[in-house]
Amino acid sequence: LGFKLGKKNKISAIGGKIEYSLVRNINFDVAGATFPVRQIAAIDLSVLEPKLGRNIDGIIGAEFFNRFVVEINYVAQTLDLYDPASFRYSGEGEVIPFEIESSTPFIRAELSPNDAESVAGEFLVDTGAISSLYVNKPFVEKHGSSILPRKTVPELFT
Numbered sequence: 689l690g691f692k693l694g695k696k697n698k699i700s701a702i703g704g705k706i707e708y709s710l711v712r713n714i715n716f717d718v719a720g721a722t723f724p725v726r727q728i729a730a731i732d733l734s735v736l737e738p739k740l741g742r743n744i745d746g747i748i749g750a751e752f753f754n755r756f757v758v759e760i761n762y763v764a765q766t767l768d769l770y771d772p773a774s775f776r777y778s779g780e781g782e783v784i785p786f787e788i789e790s791s792t793p794f795i796r797a798e799l800s801p802n803d804a805e806s807v808a809g810e811f812l813v814d815t816g817a818i819s820s821l822y823v824n825k826p827f828v829e830k831h832g833s834s835i836l837p838r839k840t841v842p843e844l845f846t
Contacts, residue, residue, distance in 0.1 A: 693730055706731055716752070721769050723755060740818070747816070750791035760815060786813060799823075799835055807831045 693709035700706075708731040716725045733744045752758075757770040786795045793813040800806040809827060828835060 691730060718748075718752075718767075718769065721756070725751065801835050807835050 691711040691714070693711060696707055696709050698705045698707050708729040710727050711730050712727045714725050714728060715722055728746075733747070736744055755772075757772050757775040759768040759770070760766075761768070784795055786793045788794075794810050795813055796808065797811050798806040798808045811821075823835070
């Protein structure tokens with residue numbers, strides 16, 4: 689794209705360390721909504737493509753979601769953006785409180801697996817996750833394997 693890349697850095701992520709370079713001061717346009725972005729990370733996402741079965745040109749993060757009220761309609765496969773100053777919700781949905789820590793949203797929820805007693809936890813909200821739920825190994829070790837579902841899928845990132 690002709691961006692001027694900054695020095696290379698590494699960050700830990702699912703599947704290992706990822707190398708990235710920062711790109712500063714660009715404009716981002718989504719469906720006519722254009723805004724300046726202070727910095728982005730240029731990273732090689734090709735490792736995700738075989739696992740997702742499609743090309744990935746980028747990942748939209750917290751700075752984008754902080755600028756708009758975003759409605760994701762998975763059935764219609766649309767993303768609608770609204771100005772937070774004038775947005776008024778009028779649907780029949782339910783409000784779910786969440787906390788943001790270091791630009792990451794978390795909700796408090798309970799698991800009631802395999803007809804066992806429910807277990808409460810703090811769950812990271814990831815609208816791009818492939819699976820409905822990932823459970824952290826220390827959480828399972830703390831609450832026992834009865835919280836695990838009877839059927840599982842193979843791990844995505846090995």
